[in-house]
Structure formats: C-alpha cells, structure tokens
Amino acid sequence: MxxxxxxxxxxxxxxxxxxxxxxxxxxxxxxxxxxxxxxxxxxxxxxxxxxxxxxxxxxxxxxxxxxxxxxxxxxxxxxxxxxxxxxxxxxxxxxxxxxxxxxxxxxxxxxxxxxxxxxxxxxxxxxxxxxxxxxxxxxxxxxxxxxxxxxxxxxxxxxxxxxxxxxxxxxxxYPRTDPAVIMAVTDAEDRILLGHAAHWPDRRFSTLAGYVEPGESVETAVRREVAEEVGIAVGQVEFVASQPWPFPASLMLGFRARVADGAAAEVRVDGVEISAARFFTRAALGEAVQEREVLLPTRSSIALALIEDWFGGSLR
Ligand SMILES: [Zn+2]
Incomplete structure (x- = not known):
C-alpha cells in the first residue's frame, strides 16, 4: 500500500x-x-x-x-x-x-x-x-x-x-506526533470488521482505531483496542503502512489483523466509543456502499486505503 x-x-x-x-x-x-x-x-x-x-x-x-x-x-x-x-x-x-x-x-x-x-x-x-x-x-x-x-x-x-x-x-x-493504530480486522472467512463510533454521523462505518498507550508496543495496542471496543481477541498482527493525520497530531499506523484462532468472532461493542460493529463479506460491503446504507471514510484517510486493500478495488 x-x-x-x-x-x-x-x-x-x-x-x-x-x-x-x-x-x-x-x-x-x-x-x-x-x-x-x-x-x-x-x-x-x-x-x-x-x-x-x-x-x-x-x-x-x-x-x-x-x-x-x-x-x-x-x-x-x-x-x-x-x-x-x-x-x-x-x-x-x-x-x-x-x-x-x-x-x-x-x-x-x-x-x-x-x-x-x-x-x-x-x-x-x-x-x-x-x-x-x-x-x-x-x-x-x-x-x-x-x-x-x-x-x-x-x-x-x-x-x-x-x-x-x-x-x-x-x-x-519539539513538535509532537501521537502514534495511533488503525486496523483492518478479518475473521476466518476473510470478512472485514467495521465499526460505527458513537459520535459519527449515521451510517458511517470504518476500521477500528485508537491511540498507543505509554508502555505499549503497537501490536499490543492493536489487540487491546479491538478487545476493548468490540470484545474480540486478535491473533496475528501485520504492519501495512503509515501516514500522518495532523488533526491535530496523529501518526496513523495501519495494520492487518486476524481474529485469534478458535476465538469467537462475536461482536460485543463497548457502547461508549463504538456503538455498532459488524463483519462484512466483500459482496455485502459492496452492496451496502452502493445502497448508501454504509458511508465509508474520506479518500484522504488510511482507513479507506485499508478497507480497499482488503476489498481488492475501489469502493467509494
Ligand atoms: Zn519553562
């Protein structure tokens, strides 16, 4: 990417x-x-x-x-x-x-x-x-x-x-840059997990993301954020790409992550940061975007790049 x-x-x-x-x-x-x-x-x-x-x-x-x-x-x-x-x-x-x-x-x-x-x-x-x-x-x-x-x-x-x-x-x-992880989580059927943040406009769905905490590696941050926000255990984590996101000071570190082997891919949202989340097949996401039931993030974001990387083509 x-x-x-x-x-x-x-x-x-x-x-x-x-x-x-x-x-x-x-x-x-x-x-x-x-x-x-x-x-x-x-x-x-x-x-x-x-x-x-x-x-x-x-x-x-x-x-x-x-x-x-x-x-x-x-x-x-x-x-x-x-x-x-x-x-x-x-x-x-x-x-x-x-x-x-x-x-x-x-x-x-x-x-x-x-x-x-x-x-x-x-x-x-x-x-x-x-x-x-x-x-x-x-x-x-x-x-x-x-x-x-x-x-x-x-x-x-x-x-x-x-x-x-x-x-x-x-x-x-010196100027500050705050590392944040953002991850395309997929399950054993290669469906992608997208969430809706409580403060977003209706129908907006995107990859999960969060700030790296003091004392954490980025891989640990990916697993912690996914567990906290949707109650899912993540296994394999692979770094993909990064880009600055200066609103005001984030550096977005993009990952592909897999639901841990044997872990239930059952979503349990925290209800605070994330109010809805679900797994999509490529066909389901393509259709939901077409029908405008799902609104994806802006073209400038690494989130859309991660989703399209999984999808295998342009979505928006
Ligand atoms: Zn001083």
Whole structure:
C-alpha cells in the first residue's frame, strides 16, 4: 500500500539549515521563496493544488518568526509556511469597527480559497500534499503549545519554526506526533470488521482505531483496542503502512489483523466509543456502499486505503 494521500512528501526537509540564524527572515526577503498560507488549520488552494505565493504577493504580512516555518527545498526553490492569526479579519475595536491595521492582508486572504486537508489531501499533487501536511502539523502544534510544560512560562519559536524554547528556564520543546493504530480486522472467512463510533454521523462505518498507550508496543495496542471496543481477541498482527493525520497530531499506523484462532468472532461493542460493529463479506460491503446504507471514510484517510486493500478495488 504505497502513496497514501498524506504520505507523499517530495521536498527535501533540509533540516540542517533550520538552526541558521535569520533563516526565515532571509526566506521572507527572497523572491524565489514559495509561501504556503495556513489559516485555521486549512491551506490556501487553487484548482486542486496549493496556492503558493511569492513573499511580495503576501501583501501586509509582517513575517513574524513566531508565525513562520521552513518546510524545505527542491529544484524549484525553498518553501515557507506562514500561519495567519486565527482572528484575522475578525478583530473589532470597542465600537465594533473592524481593526484596520492588517487591512491589506485581510483583503488578500478574503480573496483566497482555504481547504481542509481531509477534503483535498487526496487531490493535491505529491509535493503539495507533503508541504500542506507539514505546514498544518506544525501550525497545530504551535497553536496548542504556547507555554512551557515544565514551568508554565511563555515559550518562543526558534530553529525556523521547529522548536519552542522556554523564556524562563530555556528548556526546549519539539513538535509532537501521537502514534495511533488503525486496523483492518478479518475473521476466518476473510470478512472485514467495521465499526460505527458513537459520535459519527449515521451510517458511517470504518476500521477500528485508537491511540498507543505509554508502555505499549503497537501490536499490543492493536489487540487491546479491538478487545476493548468490540470484545474480540486478535491473533496475528501485520504492519501495512503509515501516514500522518495532523488533526491535530496523529501518526496513523495501519495494520492487518486476524481474529485469534478458535476465538469467537462475536461482536460485543463497548457502547461508549463504538456503538455498532459488524463483519462484512466483500459482496455485502459492496452492496451496502452502493445502497448508501454504509458511508465509508474520506479518500484522504488510511482507513479507506485499508478497507480497499482488503476489498481488492475501489469502493467509494
Ligand atoms: Zn519553562
């Protein structure tokens, strides 16, 4: 299972350059730089690709290193992510009048299209999918980690957007990625187990998934999650592929898993996380999808890739 939608990065991350003092300021002054704009977890897009901008085209941007991240380089240049303020264009003074200081940037941004990676992750070209995934991941991490987890003081961004440093105790903090397992569980008849999470829209079914807990191997996490959510014992577990899922910070590790030999393939949902689950034959799932009795996850997800890998073709 190759070329998962969000695992197609082609740009050289050029990590050694990140510590160079003044790098992001140089990038912002270089007309060859291409800027990825991030706003509220979305990226600027146009015609199914990233809407990359030269710095001079991002009228009104202040190029504050707190909002910038160096994404790397390729033969066509270097890439910089600019995360726009969450409230851009929404700030009002005490009389309810829009704050005008950033008027040029607001007017630029209002003319752009911003897309969620869940929706466009599969249509973006390889390079853009990689750039967008990194840009959105870093933006989500910065937004959630403004303060030092040790002392609570404010942290500042260093190393071209890749490290935060505490202004009081100088401790360094790095972007987080939380490993999660996601598994296509099959039984002795090669039927696939799909579940419906309690908080999902009606008829949505997908593979089971969950976070790896401290002290666990990923294989243990697969067995524990399946046992907890649907009461089924899993035997053989085989890693298939992975992709980042930055909503906000997951790394999805995809597995094929088999119901343990001799174990009953009888589903007993936990009723909390999972409210329904059942095994499907290929024919039954194909028909349920056709009749829209089952709605499968988005094309950007590894879940759909795992289901289609089992199914042997396209389902959605
Ligand atoms: Zn601190």
């Amino acid at each position: 190759e070329n998962l939608p969000l695992a197609r990065a082609t740009v050289d991350p050029d990590a050694v350059a990140r510590t160079r003092p003044g790098l992001v300021t140089d990038l912002a002054a270089d007309p060859g730089t291409r800027v990825v704009l991030v706003r509220q977890g979305r990226v600027a897009t146009k015609d199914g690709a990233l809407d990359l901008r030269a710095p001079a085209d991002v009228t009104g941007a202040t190029w504050d290193p707190e909002r910038l991240a160096y994404l790397g380089r390729d033969e066509s240049g270097r890439y910089l992510a600019l995360t726009l303020p969450e409230t851009l264009g929404e700030e009002r003074d005490l009389d309810g009048v829009p704050v005008q200081e950033d008027a040029a940037l607001v007017s630029l941004v209002e003319g752009l299209e911003f897309s969620h990676l869940r929706d466009v992750g599969d249509v973006l070209p390889d390079r853009d999918a990689g750039l967008a995934t990194t840009a959105v991941s870093l933006a989500a991490w910065h937004a959630r980690h403004p303060r030092c987890p040790r002392c609570g003081e404010v942290t500042e961004v260093i190393d071209a957007g890749w490290v935060r440093r505490c202004t009081a105790d100088r401790s360094l903090h």
